[in-house]
Amino acid sequence: MPNKEMLLIPGPTPVVDEIYEALAAETWAHTDPRFVSVFANSLKLTKQLFNTDGEVFVIAGSGTLAMEMAVVNVLAPGEKLLVISQGYFGDRFVPLAQTHGIQVETLQAEWGQQVDPGAVADKLARESFKAVTLTHVDTSTGVVADLAALVPIIKRSGALLILDGVCAAAALDEDMQKEYGAPDYKIDLVLTGSQKAIGVPPGLAIVAFGPRALAAREARGLVGGYYVDIKNWLPIMENPGRYYATPPVNMIYAFNRGMEIVMKEDLPRRYRRHEALGKAVRAALSTYGMKPLASEQAAAPTLTCFLYPEGVDDLAFRRALAAKGVVIAGALASLAGKAFRIGHMGNVTGEMFSQAIRLMGETLTEMGHAVNSEAAVAKFREVYQF
Template identity: 60%
Template sequence: MTHKEYLLIPGPTPIADEVYEALGQETMGHTDPRFTKIYKHAIDLTKELFNTDAEAYVISGSGTLAMEMAIVNTVSKGDRILVVSHGYFGDRFIPLAQAFGIEVDVLQAEWGTQVSLELIQQQLKAHTYKAVTVTHVDTSTGVVANIEQLIPIVKAANALFILDGVCATAALEENMGKGYGSEEAKIDIVLSGSQKAIGVPPGLAIIAFSEEALAARQDLDTVPAYYADINNWRNVMDNPSNYFATPPVNLIYAYECAMKIVLQEGMEARIKRHENYGAAIRRALNAFGMTPLAKEAVAAPTLSCILYPEGINDVEFRAKLAERGIIVAGALAHLAGKAFRIGHMGSVTATVLEHAICQIGEVLEDMGHKVTIGAALKAFRQVLTVEV
C-alpha cells in the first residue's frame, strides 16, 4: 500500500501492509468455524504476549473500555483505589472510578516527571487500597512508569496492580508471569488497545487478568456492568463459536496478523528497537533546539512530548508538517500550543523517522528558525549505531 502520509501521533500508528491485507479480507460470519479459529488464535497470542496462564479478553471497544473493565470487575462501590498519575491519561481513572461510587486518592506527578516511590509508599501505609492504577506510558507527557519498582511496593500493600498499557503494550515489558522483586509481586491486570504499538486500526479493547484479579471478580458476585462484565465474555474467549456480542470480524483478522508480527520479532528485540527509536528521535529534535518534556531517564520509548523553541507557532508548525505528509499531535492541557507529541512505535521504521526529521527541519527553516538538518540526522543515526 502507498502511504500518502505518515501518522506519527500517539495513536493510531502506521499500519503494516500485511495488516491492511488481513483487514481487507472478505468478512466471514462471526460463528463461521474458520473465523472462530482465527479469533481463538488471536486470544492465545494475547496470552502469550502477556505471559499469562489466566485469562485474556479481546473485544470490540477502546482502551477506555478496557480501563472500565479493569475497575468494574475488581473494585466495588465504597472501596478505595490509588491512582498514580503521570499525566492526563493517568487522571482518567479518577472520574471513571468515581462513576461507580469508588473512593479515589490520587498522586499526581509534575508533568514530565514520575511520582516519587517514597510518596507512594507513604500513601499505601496511610490507607488500605483495593487496587492501584498505573499508566505505563502516559501519552500526554511521554513519561514511562517504573513498574519494576512500583509492583513490589503495591503488592506488599496487598493491593491489586492494574497497569494501563495502552501506549506501551508490544513495545515494553508487561510480563504477567514475572515476579518483580519476589515471586508474589506480579501484575494483576494489563489493559490495552489495538491502535498503538500493536499496529492495528482502532477498535479493540484488550485486557488480561491474573488469577488474583479473577478471584476479586468472583468475590464481587455481581457488578454494575453488562457489556464490560468479564463473566459475560468468558465462554466466548474459551470458545469463540459461543455468542455474547458480535465481534469485529475484520479487526480480529488484522489483530491476529499484527500479533504474529509482534511475536515473530520477539519482545526482547521490540523493546530494544523502541528504546533506540525514542532516544534517537529525542536526540535529533534536540539538535533543532527542541526540548523533550521528559528527561531521558523517565522518557517513554513509544512517544515523546517535545517543547517548541521560542517563536514557533504550534498550529502553523503542525499544519505545515501535515502538508508535507507528516502528522504529529498537539500537546494537551496547559502545554497546548507550547509543545507537540510525536509517536515512534509499532511498525514505524528508522527510515520513516529520518524522513520526519528532515521535514521537521525544513518546516522550522520555513518558519525562520535556523537549523542544521544534517546535524539532527547525525545525532539520530549515532544513537542507533551505538545502541543496536
C-alpha cells in the same frame, strides 16, 4: 494500501500493508470455523504477549472501555482505589471510577516527572486500598512508570495492581508472571488498545486478567455493567465459537495479523528497538532546540512530548508539516501551544523517521528558525543502531 502520510502521533500508529490486507479480507460469519480459528489464534498470541496464566479479553471497543472493564470487574462501589497519575490519562481513572461509586484518591506527579516511590510507599502505609492504577506510559507527557520501583511497593500493601498499558503494550515488557522481588509481587491486570504499539487500527479493547484479578471478579458478585462484565465474555474467550455479542470480524483478522508480526519480531528485540528509537528521536530533535518534557531517565520508548524552541508557532508548524505528509500531535492541558507530541512506536521504521526529522528541520527553516536538517538526521542514525 500504501500509507499516504506518516502518522506519527501517539496513536493510532501507521498500519502496514499486511494488516490492511487482513482487514480488507472477506467477512466470514462469526461462527464460521475459519473465523473461530483466527480469533483463537489471536487470543493465544495475546496471552503470550502478556505471559499471563489467567485470561485475556479482546472485544470491540477502545482503550477507554478497557480501562472501565479493568476497574469495574475488581472494585465494588464503596471500595477504595488509589490512582497514581503521571499525566492526563492517569487522571482519567478518577471520573471513570467515581461513576461506579468507587472511592478514589490520587497521587499526582508534576507533568514530565515520575511519581516519587517514597510518596507511594507512605500513602499505602497509611491507608488501605483494594487496587492501585498505574499508567505504564502516559500519552500526554511521554513519562514511563518505574515498574521496578513501584510494583514491589504496591504489592507489599496487598492491593491489586492495574497497569494501563495502552501506550506501552508490545513495546515495553509487561510480563504478568515476572516477579518484582517476591513470588507474589506481580502485575495483576493489564489493559490496552489495538492502535498503538500493536500497530492495528483503532477498534479493539484488550484486557489481561491474572489469577488474583480473576478471583477478585469472582468475589464481586453482580457488576454494574453488562457489556463490560468479564464473566459474560469468559465462555467466548475460552471458545470463540460461542456467542455473546457479535465480534468485529475484520478487526480480529487485522489484530491476529498484527500480533503475528509482533511475535515474529521477537519480544525482547522489539522492546530494544523501541528503546533505541525513542533515544534516537530525542537526540535528533534536540539538535533543533526542541526539549523533551521528560528527562531521559523518565522518557518513554513509545512517544515524546517536546517543548518548542522560543518563537515557534505550534499550529503553524504542525499544519506546515502535515502538508508535507508528516502528522504529529499537539500537547494537552497547560502545555497546549507550547509543545507537541510525536509517537515512535509500532511498525514504524528508521527510514521513516530519517525522512520525518529532515522534513521537520526544513519546516522550521522555512518558518525562520534555521536548523541543520542533515546534522539532525546524522544524529538519529548514529544513535539508532538497529
